[in-house]
Amino acid sequence: MTPKSLGLLAAVTVVVVAAAFLLRDRGPAGAATGESERLLPELSARVNDVVRLEVTKGGETAVLEREGDDWVSRDVSGYPAKFETVKEKLVALTTLEILEAKTKKPENYAKLGVQDPDAPDSESALVVLKDAGGSEVARLIVGNSEYSRSGRRVYVRRAGDAQVYLCKGDLTVEGGALTWIDKEILRVASTRVRTATITHADGEVVSAFKGVPSEPNFAVADVPLDRSLKHASVGSQLGNALAYLSFEDVKPAGELALAENRIATAEFVTFDGLIVDLETAKIEEDYWITLNARLEPPPDAIGPTVPTPEGEEAAEPEPAPPVAPEKLEEVRVEAEELNARTLGWAFRVPSYKGEVFARRLEDLLAEPVVPEEPTGEPAGDTSEGEGEGDPPVPETADEPTGETATGEAGEDAGKPEEPAGEGGGG
Numbered sequence: 001m002t003p004k005s006l007g008l009l010a011a012v013t014v015v016v017v018a019a020a021f022l023l024r025d026r027g028p029a030g031a032a033t034g035e036s037e038r039l040l041p042e043l044s045a046r047v048n049d050v051v052r053l054e055v056t057k058g059g060e061t062a063v064l065e066r067e068g069d070d071w072v073s074r075d076v077s078g079y080p081a082k083f084e085t086v087k088e089k090l091v092a093l094t095t096l097e098i099l100e101a102k103t104k105k106p107e108n109y110a111k112l113g114v115q116d117p118d119a120p121d122s123e124s125a126l127v128v129l130k131d132a133g134g135s136e137v138a139r140l141i142v143g144n145s146e147y148s149r150s151g152r153r154v155y156v157r158r159a160g161d162a163q164v165y166l167c168k169g170d171l172t173v174e175g176g177a178l179t180w181i182d183k184e185i186l187r188v189a190s191t192r193v194r195t196a197t198i199t200h201a202d203g204e205v206v207s208a209f210k211g212v213p214s215e216p217n218f219a220v221a222d223v224p225l226d227r228s229l230k231h232a233s234v235g236s237q238l239g240n241a242l243a244y245l246s247f248e249d250v251k252p253a254g255e256l257a258l259a260e261n262r263i264a265t266a267e268f269v270t271f272d273g274l275i276v277d278l279e280t281a282k283i284e285e286d287y288w289i290t291l292n293a294r295l296e297p298p299p300d301a302i303g304p305t306v307p308t309p310e311g312e313e314a315a316e317p318e319p320a321p322p323v324a325p326e327k328l329e330e331v332r333v334e335a336e337e338l339n340a341r342t343l344g345w346a347f348r349v350p351s352y353k354g355e356v357f358a359r360r361l362e363d364l365l366a367e368p369v370v371p372e373e374p375t376g377e378p379a380g381d382t383s384e385g386e387g388e389g390d391p392p393v394p395e396t397a398d399e400p401t402g403e404t405a406t407g408e409a410g411e412d413a414g415k416p417e418e419p420a421g422e423g424g425g426g
Helices: 003-023 043-049 083-095 106-112 325-342 351-356
Strands: 050-057 060-067 070-073 097-101 125-131 136-148 151-158 165-168 184-186 193-200 205-209 249-252 262-270 274-283 286-295 345-349
Touching: 043 050, 043 083, 043 125, 043 136, 050 083, 070 083, 083 125, 106 136, 184 325, 274 325, 286 325, 286 351, 325 345, 345 351
Parallel strands: none
Antiparallel strands: 050 060, 050 125, 060 070, 097 165, 125 136, 136 151, 151 165, 193 205, 193 262, 249 345, 262 274, 274 286, 286 345
């Protein structure tokens, strides 16, 4: 028996013992002690017989079934349900205590949220519990909840019974199938990640890396010498990709054409030896990923965190942070647990996350600098008069030898007219 099943049995055992203590001297409906009676007294004795939970709300039905020590969602192809959520709801149903009998009039049901789930604009939830033989253990309509000084209270009625009760208990129920499963895939802090490498179907490789965990930003490999990054932290788009990875939908991998639509693969390597291999496929507008994890002890040394300019000698590798054997064992267990939850499944991730797994080097680079076009004017002194760059002033037959063209005959006399745009730029 696993810790999860033991946890459910222990929680329910506490409930049953407490209920027996409260009821032992009460008489009918707790009249002798004034204690509230249980709404579903028979459930305390049979809760561990429950193997199927059906919830209908807002036009959606979620079906959860127990398989061994785990609960799975039948609506999501048997993907594991959140064990703690299922346990919480079963215990809450078992511990509901009647505080007050309310209305029996159907016209008042909508106000309390306990109308039939298929009624127009109904916000109630129909909860059905079944045993392994398919027999109903309980059937309950859950309505509005409210807070009071004594705790949370909820309006409920047993299905097929007109009476509505106000009960003490914390019971909120959602109907969507995805609300019953854990949509988080994994969390790998960016400080753990040493390299994040994306390989595209056409062969392009994009890689971001750190030399030591304390470095604030990820460097980007193979940046052209005539280009620059958009900003210093742009490589962190890759390095932080697994900091929180969740999904919007999940299907058995065999149900999707993943190989035909694969656009890239990715490898994330941590300083402590965890490697996560990830494949990305784009089907229509959706990004689907598959992943698996493994342990590979890190190398003794790692390379520099900045590219080496052409012609310069590469920096010496830095010593890698040591990893203790017990830490490697933790990582091995982490990889096994991740694979147990993910192998065989394909996850539809948010589009912004899928775009990260499809990043190209050009997406990380700033726009290239375009050189300015020449103006068409020659360089030179732009001051008035003669100077460097001015054409020589020819002598004329009428001018005496050694006399300038600015003599008494008049300024610039005999000087040929300059074409527009030439000369000293004046």
